[in-house]
Amino acid sequence: MSRSPAIIVQGVHKTYKLGRQELHVLQNVDCQVEQGEFVSIVGASGSGKSTLLHLVGLLDRSDEGHIALSGQDVSELSFRARNRIRCHDIGFVFQFYHLFSELTVLGNAMLPAMVDTPLLQWMSKRKHYREKATAVLEEVGLADRLKHRPRELSGGERQRVAIARALMNEPDILLADEPTGNLDSKTGAKIMKLLNRYNEKGQTILMVTHDSKIAAQTDRVMHLVDGRMAGDGS
Numbered sequence: 001m002s003r004s005p006a007i008i009v010q011g012v013h014k015t016y017k018l019g020r021q022e023l024h025v026l027q028n029v030d031c032q033v034e035q036g037e038f039v040s041i042v043g044a045s046g047s048g049k050s051t052l053l054h055l056v057g058l059l060d061r062s063d064e065g066h067i068a069l070s071g072q073d074v075s076e077l078s079f080r081a082r083n084r085i086r087c088h089d090i091g092f093v094f095q096f097y098h099l100f101s102e103l104t105v106l107g108n109a110m111l112p113a114m115v116d117t118p119l120l121q122w123m124s125k126r127k128h129y130r131e132k133a134t135a136v137l138e139e140v141g142l143a144d145r146l147k148h149r150p151r152e153l154s155g156g157e158r159q160r161v162a163i164a165r166a167l168m169n170e171p172d173i174l175l176a177d178e179p180t181g182n183l184d185s186k187t188g189a190k191i192m193k194l195l196n197r198y199n200e201k202g203q204t205i206l207m208v209t210h211d212s213k214i215a216a217q218t219d220r221v222m223h224l225v226d227g228r229m230a231g232d233g234s
Contacts, residue, residue, distance in 0.1 A: 004071035006173055006204040007033040007056055012065035014051055025051045027227045029065070033206055035172075038199040040207045040215040043224035049208040050177055052224065056206065057090050057175045058082045070172050087116045091166030095178035097158045099150040105161050106146040109133040112168040136164045140194060156187035163194060167203075174198070176207040180214055192217050 014026040025048045033039045041049050054060045056067060058074060066075045074085060091112075099108045113129040114122060122129075137146060140160040150158055159179060166174055176195065180188030192214060199205050199219075207218065215221045223230040 004035075005032050005068075006035045006037070006070055007031075007206060008066075008068040009052070009056065010066045010068075012052070012055060012062045012067065014048070014055065014060070014062050025227050026055075026062070029224075029227070029229050031222055031229055033204060035070075035204055036199070036202050037220065038196065038205045038207070038218045039220045039222060040209055040218040041222050041224055042209060042212060042215045045210065047224040048227045049210075049224055053175050053177050053206065053208050056173075057092060058086050084116070087112060088169055089172045091169070091171040091174045093159070093162050093166050093174065093176040093179045095181040097150070097162045097182075099158060099161055099165075101150050104147050104149060105137060105142060105153070106130065106133055108150070108161055109137055109164045109168055111165060116169075133164070133168060136167055137161070140164050154187070155183050156190060159183065159187075159191050160194065163191075167198070172204060174203055174205045176205060178208055178210065180209070180211065188214065 009029055009031045012026055012029045013024075016023045016025060029048075029052060041052065043049050051060070055062050056069075062075065066073055068074065069085065069089060074082065077085070100111070103111075110129050110133045113132070117125065134146065137143065140163055142157065142160055142164065145153065145157060150161070153161065163179075179195070180191050183191065195205060195207070196217065205218075209215050
């Protein structure tokens with residue numbers, strides 16, 4: 001039985017207004033990512049890489065075109081429906097981690113479950129979520145850092161916390177925006193090894209990077225040039 005692609009982007013345009021000027025960031029972009037693929041998007045600064053990732057991750061809306069995730073067109077969904085998909089079906093990993101400094105490593109990893117669980121239900125399931133977050137953190141090599149705060153971690157450790165948080169709700173799709181861009185080459189290589197390990201287990205990953213050496217470690221590379229996809233994006 002054939003599976004539908006994890007991500008389909010068709011005819012997507014995105015323009016931002018800067019005063020009286022219009023900045024055409026994405027122009028008629030088409031691309032597709034199959035389930036279980038690890039695909040990277042490369043391009044010069046300002047080519048629209050992060051914008052495309054934000055549109056796929058439902059952090060923003062396109063001006064034109066359609067985006068489908070796991071066979072569902074998400075372009076016209078309500079704010080509430082988009083939030084639910086973001087919480088359950090999409091995991092985000094960012095270059096600058098975006099961890100909460102007042103929370104422990106364990107607390108940061110538990111956030112996705114906490115956000116989508118009503119208070120009374122949370123109280124009854126807290127132990128379950130704690131055990132689940134602990135298991136994910138152990139898998140990324142942070143079993144001895146559960147009670148630490150982000151300021152007590154190295155850059156690579158912070159990024160591993162961010163990866164664990166992104167995987168907490170077992171999303172279908174993992175989106176990574178320059179996940180190694182703020183790390184030295186040795187630490188970045190460890191993060192790529194970790195991402196590849198999850199991909200080998202079947203995780204679909206779409207990653208933005210400016211580093212051709214990092215991109216070469218993925219299944220396929222798509223190139224954005226001045227807001228347009230070079231080639232057919234498939």
